[in-house]
Amino acid sequence: MKVSLEFLYHFRCDRCDNWWSRADIEPKPGDRVYCPQCGSVNTVEEIQTFRNAARSACLHTPPDPEPLT
Numbered sequence: 001m002k003v004s005l006e007f008l009y010h011f012r013c014d015r016c017d018n019w020w021s022r023a024d025i026e027p028k029p030g031d032r033v034y035c036p037q038c039g040s041v042n043t044v045e046e047i048q049t050f051r052n053a054a055r056s057a058c059l060h061t062p063p064d065p066e067p068l069t
């Protein structure tokens, strides 16, 4: 069996609260991202991960403390 990995990044617009996803292209803090709904320019502040939290109860555990670098 072969297993492949996909990173799926979720974005939420600061202005209209719409969200969208993008696969595999990793955003970096400081990147400017256009909202596909309202066209507002957002700046990436940080990337929250739940990789470690997902091993237990990610619904009750805050994001992993160290963002991806």
Ligand SMILES: [Zn+2]
Binding pocket: 013, 014, 015, 016, 017, 018, 035, 036, 037, 038, 039, 040
């Ligand atoms: Zn928006």
